[in-house]
Amino acid sequence: MKITQLSGRHIDVTPALRAYIEQKLERLDRFGEVTSARVTLTVKEGREAARRNRIEVQLNVPGGVLRAEEAHADMYAAIDRASDVLERQLRKFKTRTLKQRHTALPETAAAQELGLAEDVYPPEIVRQKRFEMRPMTPEDAALQMEDLGHDFYVFSNMNTGNCGVVYRRKDGHYGLIEPK
Known part of the structure; x- marks a missing residue:
């Protein structure tokens, strides 16, 4: 290597x-x-x-x-x-x-x-969810994520107009993922 x-x-x-x-x-x-x-x-x-x-x-x-x-x-x-x-x-x-x-x-x-274990299976999609993405700020998305008790939240960023993802980091802070 x-x-x-x-x-x-x-x-x-x-x-x-x-x-x-x-x-x-x-x-x-x-x-x-x-x-x-x-x-x-x-x-x-x-x-x-x-x-x-x-x-x-x-x-x-x-x-x-x-x-x-x-x-x-x-x-x-x-x-x-x-x-x-x-x-x-x-x-x-x-x-x-x-x-x-x-x-x-x-x-x-x-x-x-x-020599593989028989309980190893490829991942499959077991649930699908659809929801309406309302425009909001990343801070509002983080609050919404906390209210729902989730580790991440997908939203429409009202500042940029793009789709974004807010997530909880290991250090307790939040991260934001947005497309270029």
């Missing part, structure tokens, strides 16, 4: 950190799907006494992108956790692609031949 970018925000990427990241990401080469990787290390100082070390890893795979973001008081622990998340995602990705390739075989024979 080729790490195309390894950068640090508020941290110097030491040779030891670089070697540890490369060692952890080399484990993912056994899946044979990863073409390149981008890694960003961040150290944030907050109100807490402990520093928050964060790693963001983006793996490019044929037909998609896998991403992991982990934070921990220890940078090496954050790297370990991100590596474990990416390993699970790659295993799931490879299972899905192998299953799609072997759809001509009977289900049980394909699962036995590939």
